[in-house]
Amino acid sequence: MWSREDIKYMRRALKFGKKGLGYTTPNPAVGAIVARRDMILGEGWHQKAGTLHAEIHALRAAGDRARGADLYVTLEPCNHTGRTPPCTHAILQAGIRRVVVGTSDPNPKVAGGGIEFLREKGIEVETGCLRDECRLLIAPFTKHILTGMPWVRSKVACSLDGRTATRTGHSKWITNQKARSSGHRLREISDAILVGKGTIVADDPQLTCRTGGKDPIRVVLDSGLNIDPSSRICHMKSSAPTVIIGVKGRATDEHRQAMEASGTQVWFTSPDGRNRVNIIDVLRMLGDFGVQSLLVEGGATINGAFWDQEVVDEAFFYYAPMVIGGKDARPAIGGSGSVEVGTAKRLSKVKLRKLGDNWLVRGLVTDIDSFWS
Numbered sequence: 001m002w003s004r005e006d007i008k009y010m011r012r013a014l015k016f017g018k019k020g021l022g023y024t025t026p027n028p029a030v031g032a033i034v035a036r037r038d039m040i041l042g043e044g045w046h047q048k049a050g051t052l053h054a055e056i057h058a059l060r061a062a063g064d065r066a067r068g069a070d071l072y073v074t075l076e077p078c079n080h081t082g083r084t085p086p087c088t089h090a091i092l093q094a095g096i097r098r099v100v101v102g103t104s105d106p107n108p109k110v111a112g113g114g115i116e117f118l119r120e121k122g123i124e125v126e127t128g129c130l131r132d133e134c135r136l137l138i139a140p141f142t143k144h145i146l147t148g149m150p151w152v153r154s155k156v157a158c159s160l161d162g163r164t165a166t167r168t169g170h171s172k173w174i175t176n177q178k179a180r181s182s183g184h185r186l187r188e189i190s191d192a193i194l195v196g197k198g199t200i201v202a203d204d205p206q207l208t209c210r211t212g213g214k215d216p217i218r219v220v221l222d223s224g225l226n227i228d229p230s231s232r233i234c235h236m237k238s239s240a241p242t243v244i245i246g247v248k249g250r251a252t253d254e255h256r257q258a259m260e261a262s263g264t265q266v267w268f269t270s271p272d273g274r275n276r277v278n279i280i281d282v283l284r285m286l287g288d289f290g291v292q293s294l295l296v297e298g299g300a301t302i303n304g305a306f307w308d309q310e311v312v313d314e315a316f317f318y319y320a321p322m323v324i325g326g327k328d329a330r331p332a333i334g335g336s337g338s339v340e341v342g343t344a345k346r347l348s349k350v351k352l353r354k355l356g357d358n359w360l361v362r363g364l365v366t367d368i369d370s371f372w373s
Helices: 004-020 054-066 087-094 113-120 131-137 139-147 177-189 197-203 253-261 279-288 300-308 368-372
Strands: 031-036 039-045 070-075 098-103 124-127 151-159 163-165 192-196 217-221 242-247 265-269 293-296 314-320 348-355 358-364
Touching: 004 031, 004 039, 004 054, 004 070, 004 098, 004 131, 031 054, 039 054, 054 070, 054 087, 070 131, 087 113, 098 131, 113 124, 131 139, 131 368, 139 151, 139 368, 151 177, 151 300, 177 293, 177 314, 177 348, 177 358, 192 197, 192 300, 197 217, 197 300, 217 279, 253 265, 265 279, 293 300
Parallel strands: 070 098, 098 124, 151 293, 151 314, 192 217, 192 293, 217 242, 242 265
Antiparallel strands: 031 039, 031 070, 151 163, 314 358, 348 358
């Protein structure tokens, strides 16, 4: 159904759309290309909420050459007025002949409206070009708008035998620089990063993005609110806040006040069955705070808690070519785990990427298509 040009231009639109990952919340990341046969006339992506949409950037870049051309856009053009005017009207005024859409809008309030409007105005509209890739691009937006919760990415750096540290706790560095840089890119595209108290005590990290991009919101789970208020995480000079989440009734007012005095936000959840922070409550609170994407980067205990609750949507495992060994070495994923192999979580749409002598294995836990069912 799709021509070689269609695939080529939609892939380029996806490439541009990915530039907006982590920056467009509460809007989705979108890329657009204006082209005619073998010539690209205009390109664009949505760069930040409240600014021009991808289609407008591409149309403006094409100028008068857009008349009679094709528009490739990863997400159905909007047909409503928000912070910016409807993109469908701009497409109509530009004289676009044909619009190729990667996926329809997942928001039930507006789904199909842009496609229907353009067709009613006599513009040829085709949908579903590289649909899976286009749906993955907006997965955080989709899950958040339909469930109120963020898209959860679980990230682990480990040896071939699945260890994140030796039996003495030594872990720097298991993976190489390329793998670590890739991990920092995950921070950049995520609205928030989450670790546990153990990570703060062991490493006193900053949890910033070192790719030159924006910092994610820093979230620390600390049931008893025992983190030292002098920790670096509590004194970051960053536009992104630090949030410490404890359990109601387990922290003293004095310690809470000391944490807040450092500029840190303190939240509380009800206890789970083990009197620890309730993971589902955490996701709801972060969703209410506007977080669309969450990177879980804690140790085995934190990652295990998210896998046990079956709330992980996407997994990123970075492997180094080493074997640590030892029954007391720290595993990549803790928690209770699966009772039988048949009930273990399996990844779909798995991709393998070589990073020097390291490897990244990534895949989906959540069936994205289910959001459109």
